[in-house]
Amino acid sequence: MKGVAFGQYYPAESPMHRLDPRAKVVMAILYIICTFLCKNLTGFLVLTLSAAFLVVISHIPLKLVLRSLKPILIIIAFTSIINIFMSRGEVLLTPESWRIKIYAEGLWNALFMVLRITVLIIGTGIFLTYTTTPIALTDALEYLLSPLKKLKVPVHDFAMMMTIALRFIPTLTEETEKIMNAQKARGADFTTGSLIKRVKALIPILVPLFVSAFNRAFDLASAMECRCYHGGEGRTRLNVLRYRTVDFLAMAAVVVFGVGLLLLNRYGFGYTLS
Amino acid sequence: MYKIYLEHVSYIYGQGTPFEKKALDDVSLGIREGCMTGIIGHTGSGKSTMMQLLNGLATPTEGRVLLDGYDINSRPEDLLEEWKRLPEYKNLSKGAAKKAIKREVLRRKRELCFRVGLVMQYPEYQLFEETVFKDIAYGPQNMGLSEEEISKRVREAARFTGIEEELLDKSPFDLSGGQKRRVALAGVIAMRPEVLVLDEPAAGLDPRGRDYIFEGISHYQKTTGSTVLIVSHSMEDMARYCDDMVVMAEGEAKLHGSCKEVFSKVSTLSEVGLDIPQITQLMTLLRKKGLAVAEDIYTVEDAVLALRKLLQKGKGES
Amino acid sequence: MSDIYIHTKDLCFSYTDADGKIEHPALNGISVDIREGEYVAVLGHNGSGKSTFAKLLNLILEPTSGTLIIGGVELTGRELSDEEVLQLRKNVGMVFQNPDNQLVATIVEEDVAFGPENLGVPMPELRRRVDDSLSAVNMLDYAHHEPHRLSGGQKQRIAIAGVIAMMPKCIIFDESTAMLDPSGRREVLETIQMLNKQHGITVLNITHYMNEAAMADRIIVINDGKLLLDGTPDEIFTKRELLQSVGLEVPQCAALIHELRTAGIDVEGTCISNVESCAEIIAEYYAKTNLHREEQDV
Numbered sequence: 001m002k003g004v005a006f007g008q009y010y011p012a013e014s015p016m017h018r019l020d021p022r023a024k025v026v027m028a029i030l031y032i033i034c035t036f037l038c039k040n041l042t043g044f045l046v047l048t049l050s051a052a053f054l055v056v057i058s059h060i061p062l063k064l065v066l067r068s069l070k071p072i073l074i075i076i077a078f079t080s081i082i083n084i085f086m087s088r089g090e091v092l093l094t095p096e097s098w099r100i101k102i103y104a105e106g107l108w109n110a111l112f113m114v115l116r117i118t119v120l121i122i123g124t125g126i127f128l129t130y131t132t133t134p135i136a137l138t139d140a141l142e143y144l145l146s147p148l149k150k151l152k153v154p155v156h157d158f159a160m161m162m163t164i165a166l167r168f169i170p171t172l173t174e175e176t177e178k179i180m181n182a183q184k185a186r187g188a189d190f191t192t193g194s195l196i197k198r199v200k201a202l203i204p205i206l207v208p209l210f211v212s213a214f215n216r217a218f219d220l221a222s223a224m225e226c227r228c229y230h231g232g233e234g235r236t237r238l239n240v241l242r243y244r245t246v247d248f249l250a251m252a253a254v255v256v257f258g259v260g261l262l263l264l265n266r267y268g269f270g271y272t273l274s
Numbered sequence: 275m276y277k278i279y280l281e282h283v284s285y286i287y288g289q290g291t292p293f294e295k296k297a298l299d300d301v302s303l304g305i306r307e308g309c310m311t312g313i314i315g316h317t318g319s320g321k322s323t324m325m326q327l328l329n330g331l332a333t334p335t336e337g338r339v340l341l342d343g344y345d346i347n348s349r350p351e352d353l354l355e356e357w358k359r360l361p362e363y364k365n366l367s368k369g370a371a372k373k374a375i376k377r378e379v380l381r382r383k384r385e386l387c388f389r390v391g392l393v394m395q396y397p398e399y400q401l402f403e404e405t406v407f408k409d410i411a412y413g414p415q416n417m418g419l420s421e422e423e424i425s426k427r428v429r430e431a432a433r434f435t436g437i438e439e440e441l442l443d444k445s446p447f448d449l450s451g452g453q454k455r456r457v458a459l460a461g462v463i464a465m466r467p468e469v470l471v472l473d474e475p476a477a478g479l480d481p482r483g484r485d486y487i488f489e490g491i492s493h494y495q496k497t498t499g500s501t502v503l504i505v506s507h508s509m510e511d512m513a514r515y516c517d518d519m520v521v522m523a524e525g526e527a528k529l530h531g532s533c534k535e536v537f538s539k540v541s542t543l544s545e546v547g548l549d550i551p552q553i554t555q556l557m558t559l560l561r562k563k564g565l566a567v568a569e570d571i572y573t574v575e576d577a578v579l580a581l582r583k584l585l586q587k588g589k590g591e592s
Numbered sequence: 593m594s595d596i597y598i599h600t601k602d603l604c605f606s607y608t609d610a611d612g613k614i615e616h617p618a619l620n621g622i623s624v625d626i627r628e629g630e631y632v633a634v635l636g637h638n639g640s641g642k643s644t645f646a647k648l649l650n651l652i653l654e655p656t657s658g659t660l661i662i663g664g665v666e667l668t669g670r671e672l673s674d675e676e677v678l679q680l681r682k683n684v685g686m687v688f689q690n691p692d693n694q695l696v697a698t699i700v701e702e703d704v705a706f707g708p709e710n711l712g713v714p715m716p717e718l719r720r721r722v723d724d725s726l727s728a729v730n731m732l733d734y735a736h737h738e739p740h741r742l743s744g745g746q747k748q749r750i751a752i753a754g755v756i757a758m759m760p761k762c763i764i765f766d767e768s769t770a771m772l773d774p775s776g777r778r779e780v781l782e783t784i785q786m787l788n789k790q791h792g793i794t795v796l797n798i799t800h801y802m803n804e805a806a807m808a809d810r811i812i813v814i815n816d817g818k819l820l821l822d823g824t825p826d827e828i829f830t831k832r833e834l835l836q837s838v839g840l841e842v843p844q845c846a847a848l849i850h851e852l853r854t855a856g857i858d859v860e861g862t863c864i865s866n867v868e869s870c871a872e873i874i875a876e877y878y879a880k881t882n883l884h885r886e887e888q889d890v
Contacts, residue, residue: 167697175399185393185394185462186400187417188416203402208402220696223693223696227681227754228711229706229710230678230710234712235712238718238719240715317773478767480637480840481840482637483637507774508774556844556874578848578852585859
């Protein structure tokens, strides 16, 4: 499987990998809240350090983590520019040829914003995609959302759909490659010509791909029926998720971290967001 | 004269990654023109890789693939050398020359696809058009032929593969499995390739469907004198239809020669873990039991002839 | 003789088009009895109705008319409860043609657990069943692998494990070897043989490979939705012309024996479904004629 977005999971043996996926989902949510609790320089420094700590204990190469920031670089740049120019306060400098003034507040706001987004992305990435397989994540969501079943939300069905999608991604990727080769052998040209021509050139790939996906879906439905699938009711499970003490400790740690950030808001120093 | 010659060809998958795997290891091999050659080997023996090398879908890591004596893969470096000698080249900037060369390499690659037709495994998955006619016409259209010529070729290809005229206006998705397979085959034959390469053309078909496919291939080969290569697991099928055979194992061509020659080396064949035709197994057993039958019998007809002589001789003299 | 497990009488099935009109009869009055522990091959060319037959036995399709009794329970002529349908599918498992399209989970052991999970098998028992099924098909070492990285034969064995984890009485193989290479086919056929001989599971193998059918105790040939032949492989393979006329062919050895007989060489023996016995038959004939000649020479 090459470069499929889901494939961000980084296989390693780390304390983070071993945590219960449900705990990790909860922690990710708590951690996101934490990033919004910070108000002053001390707080942000601690937050940045916490992100670094997460990277270290989950054994993910820093390079990989930084690469994941690339797609949001534009968002970071955009928000920082907005922040620099939209804030008012103490004038820091006014370049002569420019009409705009740059304020110290603007720079601080921009810096905090960039830190917040960066930490947010790194944090959720570490808790969720890097250290948790998509399938474990699906399981976790099914468990966590199961109270919604009482409200007739088809949680199990969504989870099953997700599982099947994950199961078939590699199969269909391989299939796409096969079909492309077959059409190339019939002289298909995907690389030259105008945009319209190139989009048209995709039809000989997309039609067979859809036909095959439908056939597969049909086969799979029969196969599932034959194996007595009748929805989530009365199903047992081979691998049941179980919380361990360490999962609770980890979740508690994030809560304590959040409380700490709140205290820093009061007792910390440095520039403070209004 | 060989139609295709593999010259010290090696192919390595995922070179430089932990998944590196040598699929072909220094293979040198000539395919006779106008013959049907069977390439046999089990999964992972390198036979499918070899097939992709023949029409440029893959490029050898080392060595050359020659078609009519010319390397099928034009390297940009070689093209540059060639072009430097042309007077027009001097007027081109470096960037423009690079672009032009890239285009030329692509153009040659496509051209090659038309000369070496490739029919993949389960080719019915490649059908996409509204009608059988349009689907068969896809290849010829990509060749840039005139409407008239396209129509001629589609009908010709349909005749070779035994697709009835009235099927041409039907949707390919309404056909039976065997018919779909034949339409896909016709789609490649319509390009009139000099070399036709097929990967497991009869996989999953019943005996009747399999016979239709092989008859179609054989009809095309005999009429046009083209060279045909069939990749297969089934030695029984290959014995029935092919002139020559290549046995692949561990990325090497272990045996190569006429069917007779290859089948007489049964011991090597069992080493590489292939299914030997029942009839050859039977002959081996009979030889062990003391009957004087030849080693190179691999079809029922030959076996009947050999045994008739042997068994009737006894009777005749009595 | 053991009990009859599957009994069909005049079983018919027709596909209907969107308006509910009968389009084309796929199965036209099949009456067979299959005994417990039997290994039956169902032969027929593509479109002969053999796959439809299998789907009826599993109630994926509902018979249009006729009688179907499985395990002593009559399944036709009345509304069936969901419970009954589940019970039937638990007892009659099915393995399909395309190995990729019947695996549900992304990890081998979870896929094997899928059936029993659906049946609500509780935990220590569930784990035991999964492990037992995987070791039965010799795939225990792959319990934590991802199915899409396995070979075709291995995938198909996982699918078989998924069926035996439901502890069925009977398994139907719907052209389960058609997409496999020879080594994959061998793996699957050995597994089928083992399930039948060691675990006493009734096997229906739907196929168009004659060499495969030769391994069964009994062959049923279906053509145009009707039962054409029913007998042991040895009996069936003597009917070469009839088989050929319906697009099937006999194994090479059986064809050879047949040809020799037509040529007036009257090799004796009825056991023509495997290579060894054919060699035996021919060698015996050879010895006899040679002996005869030597006697005369003396």
